[in-house]
Amino acid sequence: xxxxxxxxxxxxxxxxxxxxxxxxxxxxxxxxxxxxxxxxxxxxxxxxxxxxxxxxxxxxxxxxxxxxxxxxxxxxxxxxxxxxxxxxxxxxxxxxxxxxxxxxxxxxxxxxxxxxxxxxxxxxxxxxxxxxxxxxxxxxxxxxxxxxxxxxxxxxxxxxxxxxxxxxxxxxxxxxxxxxxxxxxxxxxxxxxxxxxxxxxxxxxxxxxxxxxxxxxxxxxxxxx
Amino acid sequence: xxxxxxxxxxxxxxxxxxxxxxxxxxxxxxxxxxxxxxxxxxxxxxxxxxxxxxxxxxxxxxxxxxxxxxxxxxxxxxxxxxxxxxxxxxxxxxxxxxxxxxxxxxxxxxxxxxxxxxxxxxxxxxxxxxxxxxxxxxxxxxxxxxxxxxxxxxxxxxxxxxxxxxxxxxxxxxxxxxxxxxxxxxxxxxxxxxxxxxxxxxxxxxxxxxxxxxxxxxxxxxxxxx
Numbered sequence: 001x002x003x004x005x006x007x008x009x010x011x012x013x014x015x016x017x018x019x020x021x022x023x024x025x026x027x028x029x030x031x032x033x034x035x036x037x038x039x040x041x042x043x044x045x046x047x048x049x050x051x052x053x054x055x056x057x058x059x060x061x062x063x064x065x066x067x068x069x070x071x072x073x074x075x076x077x078x079x080x081x082x083x084x085x086x087x088x089x090x091x092x093x094x095x096x097x098x099x100x101x102x103x104x105x106x107x108x109x110x111x112x113x114x115x116x117x118x119x120x121x122x123x124x125x126x127x128x129x130x131x132x133x134x135x136x137x138x139x140x141x142x143x144x145x146x147x148x149x150x151x152x153x154x155x156x157x158x159x160x161x162x163x164x165x166x167x168x169x170x171x172x173x174x175x176x177x178x179x180x181x182x183x184x185x186x187x188x189x190x191x192x193x194x195x196x197x198x199x200x201x202x203x204x205x206x207x208x209x210x211x212x213x214x215x216x217x218x219x220x221x222x223x224x225x
Numbered sequence: 226x227x228x229x230x231x232x233x234x235x236x237x238x239x240x241x242x243x244x245x246x247x248x249x250x251x252x253x254x255x256x257x258x259x260x261x262x263x264x265x266x267x268x269x270x271x272x273x274x275x276x277x278x279x280x281x282x283x284x285x286x287x288x289x290x291x292x293x294x295x296x297x298x299x300x301x302x303x304x305x306x307x308x309x310x311x312x313x314x315x316x317x318x319x320x321x322x323x324x325x326x327x328x329x330x331x332x333x334x335x336x337x338x339x340x341x342x343x344x345x346x347x348x349x350x351x352x353x354x355x356x357x358x359x360x361x362x363x364x365x366x367x368x369x370x371x372x373x374x375x376x377x378x379x380x381x382x383x384x385x386x387x388x389x390x391x392x393x394x395x396x397x398x399x400x401x402x403x404x405x406x407x408x409x410x411x412x413x414x415x416x417x418x419x420x421x422x423x424x425x426x427x428x429x430x431x432x433x434x435x436x437x438x439x440x441x442x443x444x445x446x447x448x449x450x451x
Contacts, residue, residue: 142448152437
């Protein structure tokens with residue numbers, strides 16, 4: 001069942017990505033003031049939204065673990081956090097490239113970029129914390145609590161461009177921003193594609209995590225008898 | 226009322242234990258002074274620009290020196306099963322957290338209050354022009370530092386490589402409050418008042434303190450017991 005889900009969603013994501021790549025490179029015109037580099041927005045913003053969604057999901061599963069003590073929630077937490085971390089890294093890198101072309105700088109320490117980097121450091125810290133704890137229930141509990149703390153940075157990342165004057169541009173897709181309808185469609189479809197991709201990657205990682213847990217429990221059993 | 230009594234018992238215990246040996250507070254103070262000296266080599270302290278940004282450097286000193294005190298707060302309870310005794314004691318997790326946080330706050334802020342005049346002397350910076358606002362920022366920033374340091378000390382108390390993991394996790398978490406404190410301190414040392422453009426940093430610090438104090442009060446018992 002899960003195999004079918006992985007292949008099915010993966011195929012839809014691939015089709016959408018192909019359609020969008022065609023649209024981005026063949027159909028859409030250059031932007032008025034930025035020229036052709038603006039096309040990176042179709043990956044930069046959806047990657048950010050996907051990463052924030054992953055952070056939200058891990059918050060829910062972390063709280064879920066603490067309430068139910070079911071290790072299934074812990075497995076989903078780690079799978080989704082890893083995927084979210086990758087998308088956040090993609091977001092930072094694409095943003096950096098875009099910034100280099102448009103602003104002339106690879107990086108600046110404004111509120112949006114700094115809080116996004118901090119978010120990345122926090123979730124990377126989450127993964128490092130997990131490696132430092134071997135006992136599964138302690139690991140699940142400690143990392144669930146850490147995840148709740150780490151999520152507090154996410155609203156700061158999202159609203160930083162509203163709360164401070166930043167180098168990073170004001171919102172385009174929300175909060176008073178505007179975008180041409182043709183570009184909007186491609187952006188939304190790319191967002192759907194990236195979310196589906198994140199789900200597929202998380203499912204694969206989840207399967208890997210479950211197999212690892214089974215191996216660990218068998219090893220423990222073998223040591224015990 | 227019980228909560229306050231329990232908090233004070235824990236706070237008094239911690240303060241008494243620390244003040245009898247003065248291990249952490251001496252190390253922290255010495256470390257703060259050493260970093261202040263080191264920074265004076267890294268930047269030219271007499272140059273006008275350095276003096277303007279020195280408020281930011283001050284908070285790096287406070288963060289590093291403070292972490293020395295804060296990491297020990299639960300680590301100290303591990304030998305002789307003291308942590309088990311605390312967990313088994315008839316006090317709520319919230320009272321345990323608050324007691325430890327209060328004791329840590331007093332220790333860290335005393336280190337800071339000693340470092341501040343030394344900083345003024347080494348960097349030739351007149352920091353008393355807006356002293357009450359500066360003390361408010363100091364208190365709010367130190368409380369944020371203390372809360373995160375204390376809860377993460379509890380979080381990492383039983384894990385491998387505790388000495389390495391705790392700072393690694395604490396510093397990114399502290400960035401919002403440190404950034405706000407640095408910005409506000411720089412403005413206040415330069416003589417500008419609180420309010421106006423600075424208000425967003427002040428609001429961020431207060432929100433940070435409130436949110437993380439609330440989270441820590443609720444989650445300490447989960448962290449220690451499960």
